[in-house]
Amino acid sequence: MNWSAVAAIYRFEMARFFRTLAQSFLSPVLSTSLYFVVFGTAIGSRIQEIEGVSYGAFIVPGLIMLSVVMLSISNASFGIYFPKFLGTIYELLSAPVNFIEIVIGYVGAAATKALFVGVVILITATFFVDLRIEHPFAMVWFLVLTCLSFSLLGFIIGIWASNFEQMSLVPQLVVTPLIFLGGTFYSISMLPPVWQTITLFNPVVYLISGFRWSFYGLADVPIGFSLLAILVFTGICLGIIGWIFKTGWRIRS
Amino acid sequence: MTPILSIRDLRKSYADGFEALKGVSLDIEEGEILALLGPNGAGKTTLISTVCGITTPTSGSVTVGGHDIQTDFRAARRMIGLVPQEIALEPFEKVWNTVRFSRGLFGYGADNTRIEEILRKLSLWDKRKNAIKELSGGMKRRVLIAKALAHEPRVLFLDEPTAGVDVELRKDMWEIVAELKQAGVTIILTTHYIEEAEAIADRVGVIDKGELLLVQDKNTLMAQMGKKQIEVMLTEPIQSIPKALSEHNLTLNGNGDVLIYTYDIHADRTGITTLLNDVAQAGLVLRDVQTRQSSLEEIFVNLVSGAPA
Numbered sequence: 001m002n003w004s005a006v007a008a009i010y011r012f013e014m015a016r017f018f019r020t021l022a023q024s025f026l027s028p029v030l031s032t033s034l035y036f037v038v039f040g041t042a043i044g045s046r047i048q049e050i051e052g053v054s055y056g057a058f059i060v061p062g063l064i065m066l067s068v069v070m071l072s073i074s075n076a077s078f079g080i081y082f083p084k085f086l087g088t089i090y091e092l093l094s095a096p097v098n099f100i101e102i103v104i105g106y107v108g109a110a111a112t113k114a115l116f117v118g119v120v121i122l123i124t125a126t127f128f129v130d131l132r133i134e135h136p137f138a139m140v141w142f143l144v145l146t147c148l149s150f151s152l153l154g155f156i157i158g159i160w161a162s163n164f165e166q167m168s169l170v171p172q173l174v175v176t177p178l179i180f181l182g183g184t185f186y187s188i189s190m191l192p193p194v195w196q197t198i199t200l201f202n203p204v205v206y207l208i209s210g211f212r213w214s215f216y217g218l219a220d221v222p223i224g225f226s227l228l229a230i231l232v233f234t235g236i237c238l239g240i241i242g243w244i245f246k247t248g249w250r251i252r253s
Numbered sequence: 254m255t256p257i258l259s260i261r262d263l264r265k266s267y268a269d270g271f272e273a274l275k276g277v278s279l280d281i282e283e284g285e286i287l288a289l290l291g292p293n294g295a296g297k298t299t300l301i302s303t304v305c306g307i308t309t310p311t312s313g314s315v316t317v318g319g320h321d322i323q324t325d326f327r328a329a330r331r332m333i334g335l336v337p338q339e340i341a342l343e344p345f346e347k348v349w350n351t352v353r354f355s356r357g358l359f360g361y362g363a364d365n366t367r368i369e370e371i372l373r374k375l376s377l378w379d380k381r382k383n384a385i386k387e388l389s390g391g392m393k394r395r396v397l398i399a400k401a402l403a404h405e406p407r408v409l410f411l412d413e414p415t416a417g418v419d420v421e422l423r424k425d426m427w428e429i430v431a432e433l434k435q436a437g438v439t440i441i442l443t444t445h446y447i448e449e450a451e452a453i454a455d456r457v458g459v460i461d462k463g464e465l466l467l468v469q470d471k472n473t474l475m476a477q478m479g480k481k482q483i484e485v486m487l488t489e490p491i492q493s494i495p496k497a498l499s500e501h502n503l504t505l506n507g508n509g510d511v512l513i514y515t516y517d518i519h520a521d522r523t524g525i526t527t528l529l530n531d532v533a534q535a536g537l538v539l540r541d542v543q544t545r546q547s548s549l550e551e552i553f554v555n556l557v558s559g560a561p562a
Contacts, residue, residue, distance in 0.1 A: 002327070008357025012350070019345060087341030091400065094305040094335050095358040096327035253267070253308050 005097040009105025010112075013079050017113045028067055028117045029124050035063055036128040039185060050187055053216050056129040061212040062184030063125070068118040068143065069150045069179060069204075073171050076110035076154030081161055084251070093252060099245030107155055111147035118143055132216065138223075139214035145230050146207060152237035159250050178204045183212075188220045203229055255319065256280035257332075257439050258304070258408055263313035265299055265463075273299040275463040276313070283407070286430065286440045287468070288450030290553050291460040297443040298338060300460065301410045305335045317408060331359055334406030338413040338443075340393045344386035348377055351385065352399045359404035371399050375429065391422040398429065409433060411442040415449060427453050447550035461557045474552065476518065483525060485512040485532060486541040495535040501528050510540075518546075 017024055040056030047055040083089040092102060125131055133139050153170075161167045182204030188196050199205055200221070210226025213219035219226070244251070258281040265274040273296050281287055291297050302308040304315050306322060315322045320329035343351060352368050372378045375395045380388060385396060394414065401409060411430070415423040423446075430440055430453050444450055450457050451471065458468040467474070490509035501524065504513045512532070516523045532539065 002360045004360045004362060005358045008354050011357070012346075012354045015346070015350060082343075086343060087337070087339050088343055090305075090307055090335065090337050090341060091355060091358060093307045094330060094333065096330040096360055097358065248309055253302075 002097050002101050005095060006101050006105045006108070009092075009102065010109045013106060013109030014112065016079075017075075017109070017116075024113065024117065025120060028071075028120050031067070032063060032121045032124045033128070035059070036125070040128055050190075051216075051218050053218065054129060057131060058187075058212075058216075058218075059185050060122075060125045060129060060131060061215050062179075062208050064118050064121050064143070065146065065204075065208050065211055066179050066184050067121055068114045068146055069175060069207075070171060071117050072110055072114040072147050072150035073154035073157065073175060074167075075113045076107055076151040077158035077161065077167050077171075078154075079106045079110055080155055080158035081164075081167055084158075085164075089251065099241065102245075103152075103155065103241055107148065107151040110151035110154060111144070114147040114151065115143065118147070133214065134217045135214040139211070142207075142211045142214055142226075142230070145234065146211070149230055149234040149237060152234065152241060156237060156240050156244070159244055162250075175204075178202050179208075183208045183220055187218070203233060206230070257283040257318055258441070259314075259316045260300075260304065261314045263300070263303060263315060264311045265296075265303055265308060266311045272463050274303065274310075274313075277460070277463070277465050279458065279465060279468060281408075281439060281441060283439050284434065284437050285455045286434055286442070286453055287456045287458055288454035288471075289441065289443045289458045289460055290445075290447065290450055291443070292557060295460045296463040297460055298412055299463075301335070301412050301441070301443065305333055305410060306330055327360075331404065332407045334401035334404065334409045336394075336397045336401045336409070336411045336414055338416060340390065340397065342385045342393055342396060345384055347382055347384055348372070348388070348396055348399075349381040351396065352403050355400040356403035361404050367405070368403065371402050374432070375399050391418055391425075394418060394422070394426075402433075406438065408439045408441070411440060413443055413445065415444070415446060423449070447553055459553060459556050466556055475546065480515055480547045481518045482545045483514045483516070483528070484543045484545060485514065485529075485537075485539060486510060486543070487512065488538040488540045491537070495537070497535045498528075498531055501531065512537075 036056060039059055044055035044059075049055070050058050083092060122131075157167065157170050161169075181199065182202045183199070188199045188205060188209075191199060206221055206226040206229035209220040210223055210230070213223050213226070243249070258279075260277055260279040263274050263277045264272070266272050277296070277300060289297050289300070299308060303310050304317070304322060306326060310323075315329075317329040318332045320326075320332070322329045346354075349368065349372070352371065353363055356363065356368065369378065372381055375398055377392065377395055377399055380392060385393065388396065398411075398414075414430075415426050418426070427449070430442070433440060442449075442454070454471050456468060457471045457474055459466040487510045491505070492509060494503050494505055494512065498512070501514055505511070506513065514525075514528055516525065529539075529542075
């Protein structure tokens with residue numbers, strides 16, 4: 001393994017993050033605060049507690065997932081697309097690195113940035129609601145796995161995209177609806193039975209449910225299913241990335 | 254002596270059937286400078302990209318320092334540095350960081366002394382804290398070279414290093430190349446500027462339509478394929494070439510004051526003495542005599558067009 005290359009890529013990507021630290025830090029704090037003001041206070045005050053958890057506290061895991069998933073995708077897709085766009089990818093392709101090292105570097109950095117923002121949102125949330133974390137170990141694992149798996153997805157999108165428009169296509173048209181319809185702001189038990197069944201085909205439901213379980217012990221689906229879903233998703237992403245590098249699809253002519 | 258770079262029957266075809274390389278074979282000795290000449294689309298960049306790992310070959314083999322670029326790609330690529338044709342740099346990154354990144358990518362730890370040495374050599378030391386976007390085009394090209402040298406390669410590819418740069422910077426580049434050669438770095442450069450190949454290369458390769466037409470020592474090539482001409486300048490212009498000089502196959506320039514004689518420098522008798530005697534006999538008075546040898550550019554154009562040199 002060329003760990004020096006992994007460290008170089010990771011450091012280079014993190015430097016991009018630190019160059020815009022204020023934006024990276026303030027943006028999630030502001031957007032989370034707005035979510036709490038609108039959903040937690042204005043609307044949430046009219047919604048009764050869900051299984052003993054106030055509505056404001058109930059949406060915290062979903063809000064963290066929303067930001068973490070979107071940031072993981074955008075960080076990783078931008079990280080690999082930008083060298084393609086600028087032409088600097090020549091250096092990566094001509095360096096003594098294999099695909100595992102490239103993925104660890106880019107995905108590792110993207111996941112770290114998303115994780116940082118997730119923690120910022122978590123801390124911000126404590127200023128608005130009373131949070132409790134019943135399964136902290138599981139919470140950390142869910143958060144880290146989510147950051148990693150969606151960074152892998154973002155990496156695939158970055159390699160697939162041939163322009164900036166395509167970069168935002170999947171996050172906006174696929175991922176955002178899935179997150180909003182995946183129980184971020186509600187429990188799927190609040191839906192009519194038919195919609196409850198349909199919602200179970202949304203993979204994000206398993207993610208948010210599992211993450212919420214780690215906070216309050218509340219879950220829409222069994223925790224084992226949630227864990228399995230994220231592991232399968234990670235495996236699929238890794239498989240696709242392995243194929244991309246084996247064939248050189250969209251990167252090596 | 255084992256060549257440091259050995260290319261055997263390298264082929265590259267694309268899905269649309271276009272053959273960018275049609276069985277290129279080439280050996281390059283350590284420490285030499287090879288200039289690859291060829292028109293646009295000849296296959297120069299494809300050849301470089303394939304050796305460097307950016308393009309996957311359809312068939313054939315390439316070894317660098319004895320390491321196969323596919324089966325032993327790590328060892329092979331560690332020996333190679335590449336300066337691409339296009340200026341491809343992250344605009345917001347600082348000069349120092351981008352050079353350090355390149356060094357790390359090739360498996361070397363941060364060596365501040367080495368990076369400083371490279372930046373000083375390329376006159377970039379004062380700009381080390383500047384973001385790339387603040388640099389001039391010439392400086393950016395230097396950064397590309399610095400990045401390529403960051404891991405101390407033994408083989409350096411320069412793909413059109415002076416394309417679009419001013420004369421002064423071009424001369425600077427030539428000096429840098431000469432210094433690298435002194436340090437024992439093998440250099441393969443592609444160029445459109447024949448004068449560049451003429452000025453710095455040891456050998457010249459001509460590539461066209463994916464085929465290597467020839468690879469030869471620069472001086473040998475010029476001597477073998479170059480014509481030499483004598484320009485006999487007259488004090489008074491003449492209307493036509495006197496009959497007494499007809500056997501010399503002379504041409505007269507537009508003003509009628511220069512007789513041009515083309516001869517083979519390898520012939521036993523060049524015919525120069527007889528010509529000059531005959532010119533004097535014909536009553537023409539000489540103002541000056543000059544000799545001129547075909548430039549590499551003329552040789553190159555003739556080779557690519559298929560015309561005799």
